[in-house]
Amino acid sequence: xxxxxxxxxxMLSEFSTGVLxxxxxxxxxAEIVTRVLIAADQMGINSHGLQRLKRYTNGLQMGVMKxxxxxxxxxxxxxxxxxxxxxxxxxxxxxxxxKLVINKALKNNVAFAAVRDSNHYGMAGYYPMMAVKQDxxxxxxxxxxxxxxxxxxxxxxxxTNPISIAFPAGKEQPVVLDMATSTVPSGKLEVYxxxxxxxxxxxxxxxxxxxxxxxxxxxxxxxxxxxGGLLPLGGINEEGGGHKGFGLSFxxxxxxxxxxxxxxxxxxxxxxxxxxxxxxxxGAIRIDSFISTSLFKxxxxxYITTLRNSDKVNGQQRIFVxxxxxSELFHKQxxxxxxxxKVVEELRELGDxxxxxxxx
Amino acid sequence: xxxxxxxxxxMLSEFSTGVLxxxxxxxxxAEIVTRVLIAADQMGINSHGLQRLKRYTNGLQMGVMKxxxxxxxxxxxxxxxxxxxxxxxxxxxxxxxxKLVINKALKNNVAFAAVRDSNHYGMAGYYPMMAVKQDxxxxxxxxxxxxxxxxxxxxxxxxTNPISIAFPAGKEQPVVLDMATSTVPSGKLEVYxxxxxxxxxxxxxxxxxxxxxxxxxxxxxxxxxxxGGLLPLGGINEEGGGHKGFGLSFxxxxxxxxxxxxxxxxxxxxxxxxxxxxxxxxGAIRIDSFISTSLFKxxxxxYITTLRNSDKVNGQQRIFVxxxxxSELFHKQxxxxxxxxKVVEELRELGDxxxxxxxx
Numbered sequence: 001x002x003x004x005x006x007x008x009x010x011m012l013s014e015f016s017t018g019v020l021x022x023x024x025x026x027x028x029x030a031e032i033v034t035r036v037l038i039a040a041d042q043m044g045i046n047s048h049g050l051q052r053l054k055r056y057t058n059g060l061q062m063g064v065m066k067x068x069x070x071x072x073x074x075x076x077x078x079x080x081x082x083x084x085x086x087x088x089x090x091x092x093x094x095x096x097x098x099k100l101v102i103n104k105a106l107k108n109n110v111a112f113a114a115v116r117d118s119n120h121y122g123m124a125g126y127y128p129m130m131a132v133k134q135d136x137x138x139x140x141x142x143x144x145x146x147x148x149x150x151x152x153x154x155x156x157x158x159x160t161n162p163i164s165i166a167f168p169a170g171k172e173q174p175v176v177l178d179m180a181t182s183t184v185p186s187g188k189l190e191v192y193x194x195x196x197x198x199x200x201x202x203x204x205x206x207x208x209x210x211x212x213x214x215x216x217x218x219x220x221x222x223x224x225x226x227x228g229g230l231l232p233l234g235g236i237n238e239e240g241g242g243h244k245g246f247g248l249s250f251x252x253x254x255x256x257x258x259x260x261x262x263x264x265x266x267x268x269x270x271x272x273x274x275x276x277x278x279x280x281x282x283g284a285i286r287i288d289s290f291i292s293t294s295l296f297k298x299x300x301x302x303y304i305t306t307l308r309n310s311d312k313v314n315g316q317q318r319i320f321v322x323x324x325x326x327s328e329l330f331h332k333q334x335x336x337x338x339x340x341x342k343v344v345e346e347l348r349e350l351g352d353x354x355x356x357x358x359x360x
Numbered sequence: 361x362x363x364x365x366x367x368x369x370x371m372l373s374e375f376s377t378g379v380l381x382x383x384x385x386x387x388x389x390a391e392i393v394t395r396v397l398i399a400a401d402q403m404g405i406n407s408h409g410l411q412r413l414k415r416y417t418n419g420l421q422m423g424v425m426k427x428x429x430x431x432x433x434x435x436x437x438x439x440x441x442x443x444x445x446x447x448x449x450x451x452x453x454x455x456x457x458x459k460l461v462i463n464k465a466l467k468n469n470v471a472f473a474a475v476r477d478s479n480h481y482g483m484a485g486y487y488p489m490m491a492v493k494q495d496x497x498x499x500x501x502x503x504x505x506x507x508x509x510x511x512x513x514x515x516x517x518x519x520t521n522p523i524s525i526a527f528p529a530g531k532e533q534p535v536v537l538d539m540a541t542s543t544v545p546s547g548k549l550e551v552y553x554x555x556x557x558x559x560x561x562x563x564x565x566x567x568x569x570x571x572x573x574x575x576x577x578x579x580x581x582x583x584x585x586x587x588g589g590l591l592p593l594g595g596i597n598e599e600g601g602g603h604k605g606f607g608l609s610f611x612x613x614x615x616x617x618x619x620x621x622x623x624x625x626x627x628x629x630x631x632x633x634x635x636x637x638x639x640x641x642x643g644a645i646r647i648d649s650f651i652s653t654s655l656f657k658x659x660x661x662x663y664i665t666t667l668r669n670s671d672k673v674n675g676q677q678r679i680f681v682x683x684x685x686x687s688e689l690f691h692k693q694x695x696x697x698x699x700x701x702k703v704v705e706e707l708r709e710l711g712d713x714x715x716x717x718x719x720x
Contacts, residue, residue: 075650078468078469079468079469080646080649108438108468109438109439109440110439110440110470110471111470112470114650137615137619150667150679151680152673152676152678152680153667153670153671153672154670154672154673155670157667167614177610179601179604179607183594183600183601184601200599200600202595208673208674209673210673227671233594233601233604233605234593235562239560240560240562241543241544241593241594243680244539244593247682248537248539250535250663250667250681250682251537255497257659258527258656258660258663259650260650260651261650261651261655261659264662265663266666285472286440287619289435289439290435290440290442290474290620290621291435291474291619291621296618296619296621299624300614303610303613303624306625306626307610307625310510310514310515311513311514311515312512312513312514312569313513313514313568313569313570314568316512318512319511319513320512320603322606322607
């Protein structure tokens with residue numbers, strides 16, 4: 001049995017858009033969601049790709065995600081925005097907000113937006129990359145399902161709260177940092193479980209805060225809200241720097257949940273039948289407010305080359321700059337991409353469920 | 361023999377200011393440097409406290425730090441600044457720039473500054489705390505001596521490049537994240553060596569990129585530029601998230617060295633007798649451009665209380681919020697502070713050297 005199936009991007013796009021439209025999502029919005037999901041698959045970030053479509057259709061059916069979002073600007077200055085996403089689809093809310101942020105930054109050098117009443121917005125890096133296309137520095141962070149314990153704690157009070165920032169380069173591909181502030185995102189546990197691999201010590205703890213070995217048990221503890229969960233980047237204690245990952249996650253949530261006047265940490269996804277109250281924070285900075293964009297790109301190209309050409313550890317072929325692996329995969333998978341066969345199966349089931357038979 | 365000596369803050373301040381003045385630093389500037397150094401000691405961050413004074417006097421004597429800085433604004437918009445510090449004292453350059461950033465943010469919601477031609481600026485967290493006093497969110501990052509290897513590399517191409525961000529709270533103390541993007545800053549190795557402790561696996565590597573055990577050897581490798589050095593936050597490989605710490609350090613340097621059009625990574629401190637070409641990046645954001653400051657503070661207070669009151673790992677008494685330990689120590693050491701006796705000895709030697717006998 002093959003584990004991965006190669007499928008046409010165009011076909012997948014039409015299918016995903018069609019499914020979302022069947023649930024009342026306007027065509028243009030369905031296309032935005034689909035574009036963000038498929039970009040993740042094309043970059044090999046499958047945890048944030050089409051495998052999310054099922055969850056989104058569930059959310060739309062349960063009514064915790066609104067197919068037609070009441071996107072509202074609650075407050076505005078030349079450099080800032082406070083947005084309510086009206087519990088719509090996260091990608092649509094994020095895409096629209098980032099466009100506004102980009103326009104403000106182009107006019108006024110720097111702009112930020114805090115966004116409340118949203119949902120899962122897919123890969124954090126998509127939105128900074130929109131800014132990079134306009135020669136801006138782009139920033140995006142979001143709070144998320146509480147799965148992470150603070151240093152010295154046993155309860156999950158924080159999300160894996162990713163940080164993404166992207167910078168345009170010249171001859172090189174843009175630098176795109178897109179990282180969960182936990183050691184690993186929750187999807188990584190799923191991958192290790194599937195492959196029967198042992199979980200490293202600094203990934204997760206059990207309900208007593210001791211290093212966890214059993215992935216299924218960690219996941220059961222989440223479901224049963226028993227405590228225990230993912231560890232912040234840096235691991236279990238201060239000696240390894242775990243309080244730093246905790247701090248980064250906390251920072252993301254202050255910029256997202258607190259600065260938008262909404263919910264924080266353990267209060268996200270708190271009620272099963274209610275909108276999860278996810279918040280985001282976006283930013284864009286004009287490079288040429290500081291130095292010429294071409295000088296910036298030249299120096300960054302040199303920096304990337306310096307890193308790439310430096311001496312490697314025995315057995316390692318490359319020093320990867322952030323976004324490099326993903327950009328290479330994206331170019332390889334522009335027209336056809338690989339999907340895990342279980343995901344393809346799920347997509348086919350969605351097609352049957354919504355009377356839109358999958359053409360694959 | 362006592363390891364720490366308790367000394368009066370007022371006496372230390374006058375002494376440190378006096379020493380800097382003897383080297384041609386204007387009185388006001390000497391006071392700024394002293395204030396930033398002593399604040400670090402008061403917070404227990406001794407690695408960035410008065411123990412730096414000797415290095416600064418060396419730098420001033422060698423001419424790689426200018427006592428009278430030619431602080432120049434190279435470019436300016438209502439929201440941004442590009443500054444050249446004229447190779448002056450880092451604290452003076454950083455303090456002046458942060459004041460300008462704060463004023464711009466108060467007028468225009470958001471402001472950033474990229475700063476070139478500077479020196480070591482002390483603790484990163486000092487400057488965001490200046491913003492917090494005006495009810496702003498404050499940001500400060502800096503590049504620094506290349507002591508960190510990138511993931512899969514053996515050469516030190518990056519600094520410990522700290523990130524600091526601070527948020528005002530209501531009844532609670534401000535949240536102040538101030539973290540090196542390496543697992544530990546280099547000063548931590550010194551502490552472990554002194555105490556004869558074994559270095560954990562994810563702190564440093566030898567010249568072949570293998571986990572290092574011998575602290576003296578790592579330090580010798582730095583001096584001899586043999587390779588090997590500190591590991592990024594997350595440790596040696598991608599499984600532990602080391603590429604994330606690497607990415608954060610890289611991000612800091614792009615915002616500092618690249619965006620200011622100056623030097624990056626391995627090019628800092630490259631020539632012994634020349635200015636080190638350190639760069640910084642500062643920011644401030646008006647909270648009330650988004651929501652009322654009082655609502656922000658209320659939510660953040662609740663968040664802090666939620667974290668503090670949550671279940672702890674067996675044997676742990678507290679979950680610390682970032683800046684909490686430092687703020688407690690600061691209040692305890694407002695009038696008198698503890699200094700390591702070796703540092704006091706060095707200060708006395710400086711006093712003799714510059715004909716300003718230490719009154720302690």
